[in-house]
Amino acid sequence: MKIIAVVSMKGGVGKTSVTANLAAVLAENAAPDSIAVLNLDPQNSLHLHFGLGIALEAGVAFQTEKDGDWSELAFASDYNVINLPYGEVNEKQRKRFEACLSNHPDWIGKRLHQLGLPEDGIVLIDTPPGPSVYLRQALDCADIVIMVALADASSYATIPAMESWLGNMETHATLENCVLLLNQLEPGNKLNTDIATALANSYGERMIPYGIPRDDEVSMAFAFQQPLNHYSPDNPALEQFQQVVDWLPLDERYTA
Template sequence: MSVVGVVSMKGGVGKTSLTANLASALSAKLGSGRVSVVDLDPQNALHWHFGIQDPETEGVCRQSVRGEDWSGVTLASDFAVECLPYGAASEPDREAFEALLGAQPSWVGDHIKQAGLDEDRVVLIDTPPGSTVYLRQVFACADLVLIVLLADAGSYATIPAMESWLDEMSSVYPHLRTIYVLNQVDRSDSFNRDVADLLQRHLGERLAPIGIHSDEAVSEALAFQQPVLAYDPYGQASHDLARLAAWMITTLNQ
């Protein structure tokens, strides 16, 4: 099993979209039953990308607070990706879950293993922005962490905070691999292009060789509650995601 975390310091950069769409691109390459997603964001939005609609859905939050394992919260989708939602949760549920995560850094990794996800599987984990207990959990269990960036001043400004966090984490988890992924690339916009080039120079090989272009099909796909690869299979974002998925499979096997 490979665990891939999707993180960022800043919100709204495309973590949830990337988690869902990359999962579907990985599933297209690896085959059905090989990819799961875990939603560690209290916004509980990841399942929408797969057309899973139950608003009262049980999820990893309440299940953890009840002291139960996560095997009962896995939801099948029409898109060959299984989803473990954060689930509906009251404020006290969320606080209790976060207290558990804060007290036991291996909670998420242990529960993913206990959930009966088989050996050959790739598990992607979506997170809320910033240095939260969820981020720490992801660093403790992931084989690879994708740090999502936009080619804008806001994302650029978060790099020092992310780098100091990565320094701290790499001393605790020396084998962890981290890679930046640029989202919403727009070569027709001169500012976007300049910042993308600056990031490329600054990050070098720590920036994934494939970025995801800005493509309105990404937002449209969510409106239709499906991954962009199902909604617009021949579009630019789907093309980028398929290439990123192929690159990731190679990277995870190295």
């Protein structure tokens, strides 16, 4: 089983949307019950990309040291993607969950491997922006880390700080398996293009060469609680999502 952590330095870069649409593209040619998404962001919105409003209240954040079985929290969707939502919790419950994660650095990894996904399964983990106990847990079990950023001045200035955190956290994931993905690219914007070129020169092979273009239909798909490939199957941005999936170092093809 491959575990992919999707991370970002700051909010507003479309990280959750990228997670959902990469999972949906992976699921198109995947065997049933082999693609899953785990939401470790307290905003708890990832499952809405898959039409699972029913999963709003239940979630992994209700689980602590004494009750670690996630099987009842794995919500099937109409898009061949299993969802593990964060859950709608109050402040006390959130702090309890975070204390559990702090006390048990391997908590998330163990729960994922107990889900019973097939050996060729893939789990994508959505994390809140910046350093957190959720990020540490995700990095400790991830095989691949996708750092999502915009090609703007703010991201250009803050990506080195994110790299520093990733390099100093002493987790299973290292900078060697961390790759940069640019989202919401605007080919007609010179500053956007110049920054994308500068980042490509800096990160070389660690930058995914297929950035995701800005497209209003990505937001519209979320409004209709569908992944992009179902809301607008002919959208050109889907080619970039597919290219990202094909580029990722996944050892095997996942076909039904």
